[in-house]
Amino acid sequence: MTTSDPQTAFVWTWLAGAGEPVVVGRIDADGPMHTFTYARSYRERSNAVPLYEPELPLVPGTLRPAGGLTVAGCLRDCGPDSWGQRVILARHVGHLTSASDVSELSLLTYLLESGSDRIGGLDFQVSATEYVPRATSSATLEQLMAAAADIEAGRMLPLPLAEALTRGTSIGGARPKVLLTDADRSLIAKFASTTDIRPVVKAEGVAMELARRAGLNVAPTQVIQVAGKDVLLVERFDRPGGGQRRHLVSVLTILGLDEFTGARYGSYALLADHIRRSFARPAATLRELFSRIVFNILVGNTDDHPRNHAAFVSSDRSLTLTPAYDICPQPRSVPQANQAMAIGRNGERSSQLATCLAACEVYLLDTSQAQSIIDTQISVIETQWRDAADAARLTELDREQLFRREILNEFAFRS
Numbered sequence: 001m002t003t004s005d006p007q008t009a010f011v012w013t014w015l016a017g018a019g020e021p022v023v024v025g026r027i028d029a030d031g032p033m034h035t036f037t038y039a040r041s042y043r044e045r046s047n048a049v050p051l052y053e054p055e056l057p058l059v060p061g062t063l064r065p066a067g068g069l070t071v072a073g074c075l076r077d078c079g080p081d082s083w084g085q086r087v088i089l090a091r092h093v094g095h096l097t098s099a100s101d102v103s104e105l106s107l108l109t110y111l112l113e114s115g116s117d118r119i120g121g122l123d124f125q126v127s128a129t130e131y132v133p134r135a136t137s138s139a140t141l142e143q144l145m146a147a148a149a150d151i152e153a154g155r156m157l158p159l160p161l162a163e164a165l166t167r168g169t170s171i172g173g174a175r176p177k178v179l180l181t182d183a184d185r186s187l188i189a190k191f192a193s194t195t196d197i198r199p200v201v202k203a204e205g206v207a208m209e210l211a212r213r214a215g216l217n218v219a220p221t222q223v224i225q226v227a228g229k230d231v232l233l234v235e236r237f238d239r240p241g242g243g244q245r246r247h248l249v250s251v252l253t254i255l256g257l258d259e260f261t262g263a264r265y266g267s268y269a270l271l272a273d274h275i276r277r278s279f280a281r282p283a284a285t286l287r288e289l290f291s292r293i294v295f296n297i298l299v300g301n302t303d304d305h306p307r308n309h310a311a312f313v314s315s316d317r318s319l320t321l322t323p324a325y326d327i328c329p330q331p332r333s334v335p336q337a338n339q340a341m342a343i344g345r346n347g348e349r350s351s352q353l354a355t356c357l358a359a360c361e362v363y364l365l366d367t368s369q370a371q372s373i374i375d376t377q378i379s380v381i382e383t384q385w386r387d388a389a390d391a392a393r394l395t396e397l398d399r400e401q402l403f404r405r406e407i408l409n410e411f412a413f414r415s
């Protein structure tokens, strides 16, 4: 962090039915800690909603993050993660080297310099009275993709392109990607990384295609080719049209965890408890969650960490699971694998259908209901694999690398 890092950022939001954003409050840096204070003007609005409870209840005064966090999770969720941070850092320092360290810039710098069309329903400004959007750029997908590859390779970028890429990276995740709009669709374009040694983009494309065919609620995706390279287009679910922005929180935030504790304590079983307590339609949601866990195991997606799940926060304060995203079969060197979040109440996370069956009551399902979800998914994956692979443009080699290795891997079926 540098002395020129901003110490304050104002949070703005779009209230239901309103076209113009309003100021919600301020974040103040206090060393590594960040406090949040609601603006009085916001608290006094009849349609004001808390950003997320119990973290930031709509009360006067300064709110300090609880549970060992350095910033409220619902605010941290809005910032770029490693990929977006690297893009912003590259613009500051010219180009990245192996010594580049994203902790050189502060959270508030990352929030204030990333584009305004960010994931979710908030934005960050230096002013409490004037909203100045940092708009997404008009650069082409091909230019942005080349710029992303330049950043990864540590090459210098022309300033306009560095600026364009910065605007497009107000999104989490580690992989190279940009936000863009195409006619009236808001999209995420996920690129291959220069360090990929396998067809990651197409692997995600086929898993998302199969998830949809298996009846999961999943973000629409499409694999396209740009300049001879694969790109996964993902439709944003936080932009339902009509200029609306849906507010959401990650499961990391719902569980009150940070990046480090998330890896250790992330748990579907704890999420299930939250769903029972504060989600709309808990039984249907738990069934969907159980189905997503089963699907992740069947396609070998072990990267199902708490930032790869999220919930919409509605104006009536209820939570709803967002469509599923970032389902990508992961390479493994041995058959045994674990999911990133525990499935059972006692921390069971082995990537096996037996783990799901043993924990089914956590998800309000009996054994025969759970077995039927599993059987249906296996049957869909087996019968629709070829079509899904065609839709995701997989080559024969890609298919051989994935099918019966990660997708329908043998370990999943061991008892």
Ligand SMILES: Nc1ncnc2c1ncn2[C@@H]1O[C@H](COP(=O)(O)OP(=O)(O)OP(=O)(O)O)[C@@H](O)[C@H]1O
Pocket (backbone or CB within 6 Å): 083, 119, 171, 172, 173, 174, 175, 176, 188, 219, 234, 235, 236, 237, 238, 303, 307, 308, 310, 325, 326
């Ligand atoms: N369809 C979508 N609509 C809105 N937001 C989304 C959508 N898909 C992903 N996101 C948000 O963008 C973030 C990054 O996306 P994603 O998880 O696909 O990237 P990634 O780089 O592959 O992540 P990881 O670091 O987990 O590998 C997610 O954590 C989520 O907050």
Ligand SMILES: [Mg+2]
Pocket (backbone or CB within 6 Å): 173, 174, 307, 308, 326
């Ligand atoms: Mg992700």
